[in-house]
Amino acid sequence: MKAIVVKEAGNIEDFTEKEVDKPKVNADEVLIEVHAVSINPVDSAIRKGRMRFKLESPMILGTDISGVISEVGENVTDFSIGDEVFTSYKINRGGGLAEFVSIPEKYVVKKPENVSFEESSALGIAALTAYQLVNKESYEVKAGETVFVQGGSGGVGSYTVQFAKQNGAHVIATTSRNEELLESLGVDQVVNYKEEDVPTAYANKADMLIDTVGQGTETLPVVVEGGRALTPAAPIAEDKAAERNITIDRIVYEINTDQLKKFIDQVAHGELKVAIDQVYPFTQDGVQKAYELSESGHAAGKIAIKVK
Ligand SMILES: NC(=O)c1ccc[n+]([C@@H]2O[C@H](COP(=O)([O-])OP(=O)(O)OC[C@H]3O[C@@H](n4cnc5c(N)ncnc54)[C@H](OP(=O)(O)O)[C@@H]3O)[C@@H](O)[C@H]2O)c1
Numbered sequence: 450m451k452a453i454v455v456k457e458a459g460n461i462e463d464f465t466e467k468e469v470d471k472p473k474v475n476a477d478e479v480l481i482e483v484h485a486v487s488i489n490p491v492d493s494a495i496r497k498g499r500m501r502f503k504l505e506s507p508m509i510l511g512t513d514i515s516g517v518i519s520e521v522g523e524n525v526t527d528f529s530i531g532d533e534v535f536t537s538y539k540i541n542r543g544g545g546l547a548e549f550v551s552i553p554e555k556y557v558v559k560k561p562e563n564v565s566f567e568e569s570s571a572l573g574i575a576a577l578t579a580y581q582l583v584n585k586e587s588y589e590v591k592a593g594e595t596v597f598v599q600g601g602s603g604g605v606g607s608y609t610v611q612f613a614k615q616n617g618a619h620v621i622a623t624t625s626r627n628e629e630l631l632e633s634l635g636v637d638q639v640v641n642y643k644e645e646d647v648p649t650a651y652a653n654k655a656d657m658l659i660d661t662v663g664q665g666t667e668t669l670p671v672v673v674e675g676g677r678a679l680t681p682a683a684p685i686a687e688d689k690a691a692e693r694n695i696t697i698d699r700i701v702y703e704i705n706t707d708q709l710k711k712f713i714d715q716v717a718h719g720e721l722k723v724a725i726d727q728v729y730p731f732t733q734d735g736v737q738k739a740y741e742l743s744e745s746g747h748a749a750g751k752i753a754i755k756v757k
Pocket of ligand 1: 489490491574575578599600601602603604605606623624625626627642661662663664681682683700701702743746747748750
């Protein structure tokens with residue numbers, strides 16, 4: 450089968466097209482004919498060799514995948530050949546930038562016909578992280594609160610602002626160039642961080658900061674004394690938070706198929722929007738362009754590759 454691979458840890462130019470063996474299907478797995486795969490910053494970190502683990506060479510990146518089931522293992526009970534599905538599988542497995550991938554059935558979720566393969570592939574890590582930020586125990590966003598989302602128009606940010614709105618918050622969110630996207634996602638106040646000095650202009654405006662950029666320490670002044678701040682990116686400095694009695698934490702997302710089911714249902718019913726900046730073709734050039742946009746740090750929402 451065709452795959453777009455990187456042989457060793459390397460740069461965007463190192464992606465090449467390669468014929469590799471079709472994956473085998475274990476008893477509890479399904480084989481998915483991949484239709485779309487979306488990109489996350491962690492894929493770049495894996496490709497660059499910056500994670501504690503390495504994918505087998507040649508590396509096939511991509512864990513947020515959608516497609517059609519083409520084979521089922523002998524113990525599989527919930528899926529049949531022809532089912533349209535999506536998944537967000539373990540980041541240390543990869544496999545998405547290929548024509549076929551095998552995934553344990555417990556990580557696979559059916560998708561309705563009115564949600565596209567590209568949209569369902571773009572939920573995964575970004576939507577899970579956003580939901581787990583907004584609903585983290587002791588940090589839950591509550592109705593009537595003001596939440597400041599640093600990096601509202603990125604992959605994680607575009608879902609975070611929507612889940613915070615679902616919880617009834619007043620949402621302020623930053624962007625440098627995707628104001629219209631944030632308005633379309635229901636953000637109450639859009640802030641262009643290039644035009645304003647955010648920590649000063651928005652000092653003490655929020656009950657909670659959700660920083661998706663890795664600038665939580667610099668942005669902490671937006672939180673009221675005794676408030677809270679969360680990030681999935683670089684940790685917020687404990688001493689700065691303690692000065693104003695702000696509770697802080699950094700989360701690592703968890704795979705949760707029940708949450709993925711909830712998201713796909715919301716997308717199908719128009720209650721959750723999937724912001725996709727670009728869909729690229731499944732070619733060496735398409736994959737390289739997709740990663741260039743992702744690594745620019747300025748995509749409007751998610752980036753997907755149309756594999757089939
Ligand atoms: N710990 C975990 O489990 C976990 C899970 C998922 C993601 N993450 C991390 O979370 C971060 C966000 O992921 P993502 O998928 O949302 O990335 P992304 O789609 O690339 O989003 C980048 C966001 O950062 C903003 N940004 C870029 N440069 C900025 C700057 N100089 N100042 C302020 N904002 C800036 C962008 O806004 P504009 O384009 O509008 O400027 C955009 O909103 C990444 O570091 C990722 O590794 C961690």
